[in-house]
Amino acid sequence: MTAARPGGTRPPGLRLIRTNAELLVTPLIVVAGVVLLRANYNSADRSFADERALAWERNLRPQLEQHISLTLWSTILTVAIAVPLGILLTRASYRRLAGPVLAVATSGQAIPAFGLLVLAFAWLGSGPWTAIWALTFFTVLPVLRNTMVGLDQVSQPIIEAGRGMGLTRTQVLRQIELPLAVPIILAGVRTALVINVGMAALAYLIGGGGLGATISAGIQLSRDLVVITGAVMTALVALSIDWIAALIEKALRPRGL
Amino acid sequence: MSVLPAVPAPKIRLEGVGKIYPGSDTPAVEALDLDVPEGEILVLVGPSGCGKSTTLRLVNRMIEPTSGRILFDGEDVTSVNPDALRRRMGYVIQQIGLFPHQTIAQNVATVPRLLGWDKKRITERVDHLLDLTGLDPSIYRDRYPKELSGGQAQRVGVARALGADPEVLLMDEPFGAIDPITRDRLQNEFLRLQGEIEKTIVFVTHDIDEAIKMGDRIAILGERSVIRQFDTPERILAYPVDDFVSDFIGSGSTLKGLNFERVRDIEWNNDFPLAEVGSDPAEARRRLEASPETWLLVLDAEQRPLRWVNDRHLATAGVDLATAGPEVIAKVLPNATLHDCLEELLLSNAGQAVVVDERGRYQGIIDVDRLADVLKRMRSEAKKHYDALAEDPEAAS
Numbered sequence: 001m002t003a004a005r006p007g008g009t010r011p012p013g014l015r016l017i018r019t020n021a022e023l024l025v026t027p028l029i030v031v032a033g034v035v036l037l038r039a040n041y042n043s044a045d046r047s048f049a050d051e052r053a054l055a056w057e058r059n060l061r062p063q064l065e066q067h068i069s070l071t072l073w074s075t076i077l078t079v080a081i082a083v084p085l086g087i088l089l090t091r092a093s094y095r096r097l098a099g100p101v102l103a104v105a106t107s108g109q110a111i112p113a114f115g116l117l118v119l120a121f122a123w124l125g126s127g128p129w130t131a132i133w134a135l136t137f138f139t140v141l142p143v144l145r146n147t148m149v150g151l152d153q154v155s156q157p158i159i160e161a162g163r164g165m166g167l168t169r170t171q172v173l174r175q176i177e178l179p180l181a182v183p184i185i186l187a188g189v190r191t192a193l194v195i196n197v198g199m200a201a202l203a204y205l206i207g208g209g210g211l212g213a214t215i216s217a218g219i220q221l222s223r224d225l226v227v228i229t230g231a232v233m234t235a236l237v238a239l240s241i242d243w244i245a246a247l248i249e250k251a252l253r254p255r256g257l
Numbered sequence: 258m259s260v261l262p263a264v265p266a267p268k269i270r271l272e273g274v275g276k277i278y279p280g281s282d283t284p285a286v287e288a289l290d291l292d293v294p295e296g297e298i299l300v301l302v303g304p305s306g307c308g309k310s311t312t313l314r315l316v317n318r319m320i321e322p323t324s325g326r327i328l329f330d331g332e333d334v335t336s337v338n339p340d341a342l343r344r345r346m347g348y349v350i351q352q353i354g355l356f357p358h359q360t361i362a363q364n365v366a367t368v369p370r371l372l373g374w375d376k377k378r379i380t381e382r383v384d385h386l387l388d389l390t391g392l393d394p395s396i397y398r399d400r401y402p403k404e405l406s407g408g409q410a411q412r413v414g415v416a417r418a419l420g421a422d423p424e425v426l427l428m429d430e431p432f433g434a435i436d437p438i439t440r441d442r443l444q445n446e447f448l449r450l451q452g453e454i455e456k457t458i459v460f461v462t463h464d465i466d467e468a469i470k471m472g473d474r475i476a477i478l479g480e481r482s483v484i485r486q487f488d489t490p491e492r493i494l495a496y497p498v499d500d501f502v503s504d505f506i507g508s509g510s511t512l513k514g515l516n517f518e519r520v521r522d523i524e525w526n527n528d529f530p531l532a533e534v535g536s537d538p539a540e541a542r543r544r545l546e547a548s549p550e551t552w553l554l555v556l557d558a559e560q561r562p563l564r565w566v567n568d569r570h571l572a573t574a575g576v577d578l579a580t581a582g583p584e585v586i587a588k589v590l591p592n593a594t595l596h597d598c599l600e601e602l603l604l605s606n607a608g609q610a611v612v613v614d615e616r617g618r619y620q621g622i623i624d625v626d627r628l629a630d631v632l633k634r635m636r637s638e639a640k641k642h643y644d645a646l647a648e649d650p651e652a653a654s
């Protein structure tokens with residue numbers, strides 16, 4: 001097609017290269033991180049305690065899996081709670097509840113992470129699900145707020161045009177409002193993921209597992225190698241998850257925006 | 258135009274429709290009776306905030322009336338499913354409201370998709386509508402709204418509203434946010450389009466000139482959407498019923514009435530003194546003296562008007578009719594409006610406009626007096642109509 005495109009959109013080829021360049025950075029860092037960790041481990045002067053603490057099959061792998069599953073489950077729960085709630089609170093008939101609910105959610109977030117874990121422990125006992133619920137509670141707010149902002153920023157004439165042509169309220173919500181809110185909702189979900197990866201490092205305190213266990217063991221043993229390995233792995237998991245979230249965000253972002 | 262077309266049967270009828278917004282004690286629309294004639298453009302025009310948009314949105318029940326009822330094809334639709342009702346009425350708003358995440362084709366396909374049309378039929382319909390609204394489907398079909406100019410976007414807005422060939426089109430200041438030149442073009446194209454599709458249209462605007470241009474009939478609304486005058490633009494211009502209306506339509510409205518008649522509709526002056534190039538100037542002078550006019554028109558061998566000459570030119574010894582006197586500039590075709598004719602005439606040296614046919618041949622003359630007569634006649638006809646209305650409201654049409 002030779003016709004000039006109004007609006008000055010860049011040629012698609014160039015844009016692909018740019019966005020991909022952005023997305024290439026994180027995998028490079030993660031790969032480099034893994035390589036450096038291994039090199040550091042191999043060259044270190046390791047004690048028996050180090051080797052025990054950093055045993056892959058026995059400790060690191062299960063902790064890594066726990067860490068990821070804590071993060072994912074809590075994020076799934078967060079989305080399952082916050083998105084429908086956000087939709088509800090932006091409907092005309094429930095809008096007056098938006099203020100109070102946001103106030104409660106905001107003050108909930110003011111509880112320190114550690115305090116929240118302890119409260120959850122006192123209420124639900126120990127175990128991964130206690131940790132998952134605690135993380136969920138912590139990240140409902142950003143997703144809820146982004147869902148509401150995302151839905152509210154859909155311009156009124158767009159909704160009016162949809163209604164005016166005979167789309168039902170549900171059709172307007174599903175075909176227009178939600179797709180247009182997707183980028184902002186996903187930004188909230190990404191924030192939740194990042195918070196959850198970090199918080200999952202504390203889950204071991206209440207028997208939830210995760211890479212926090214290795215870090216804590218390293219501190220107790222005063223072994224730098226163990227502490228560094230645990231901490232760097234946590235960071236690499238965080239980076240990877242954020243990268244995957246970014247990919248999903250790009251893929252789900254409606255074209256034309 | 259001595260006889261105006263009778264008002265067609267109403268496609269939509271509002272009966273005592275009122276709307277009081279919650280939390281307000283004065284109605285935005287008060288006990289409105291309104292007939293929307295089938296196949297015509299009815300313009301609702303009035304000052305900002307008088308309730309035009311509210312009235313329009315009552316028709317497709319975007320707003321539920323607090324009183325009265327709405328008939329669509331004679332059927333009371335005050336309590337049918339509003340979503341189903343709206344799919345039978347296209348809706349166009351000033352801000353357009355295209356769905357930014359959908360292509361132009363998807364936008365236009367909105368209502369057909371809702372109605373469950375099959376893919377092939379939808380594609381054909383979309384291409385047809387884009388064509389109809391002056392957008393090349395092969396270029397625009399797969400674009401996104403942000404890639405369009407304001408004028409193009411509103412074309413898509415109109416195409417989308419026509420999606421499933423609705424019986425009725427509701428338009429709320431559709432060209433209000435578009436620059437004047439593009440607006441003028443869109444208005445003209447829309448009128449041409451309406452000539453083909455003959456929809457029943459309710460068109461809201463606050464701009465009286467747009468109302469006059471677009472409306473087959475105009476309802477001038479005052480506060481609370483009360484109808485101050487409901488009539489054809491010609492008659493409203495010729496005879497505003499009260500000060501509110503005449504203030505609203507503004508000065509110069511009488512002259513605007515000249516837009517509604519064409520040169521071919523009125524009688525031309527056919528015994529204007531004429532002379533052909535190369536004929537005897539003395540003979541021309543005799544003709545001019547024998548007529549009440551002060552100018553004589555010189556035609557070329559093909560009967561095309563060439564020059565104006567007066568007795569001073571003709572009195573000059575050895576005058577050549579081919580070069581004497583000012584050139585004829587003001588020429589109008591029979592299908593020009595009288596308003597165009599007036600403009601031409603005011604620019605003319607002789608104070609006359611020459612009517613010519615397609616090939617430029619002389620047909621007759623129109624002067625200011627003739628236009629003034631037309632205005633007087635329009636006014637007296639409109640007045641007669643309203644006098645008759647006052648005596649016998651039933652008999653009026």
Ligand SMILES: Nc1ncnc2c1ncn2[C@@H]1O[C@H](COP(=O)(O)OP(=O)(O)O)[C@@H](O)[C@H]1O
Pocket residue numbers: 278279281285303304305306307308309310311312
């Ligand atoms: N949703 C609404 N709620 C309350 N009042 C409204 C609403 N919409 C319009 N109004 C009021 O109703 C009156 C008519 O408004 P509107 O129909 O928009 O006028 P127009 O389209 O002629 O400018 C105005 O006084 C306006 O403030």
Ligand SMILES: [Mg+2]
Pocket residue numbers: 309310311
């Ligand atoms: Mg309005």
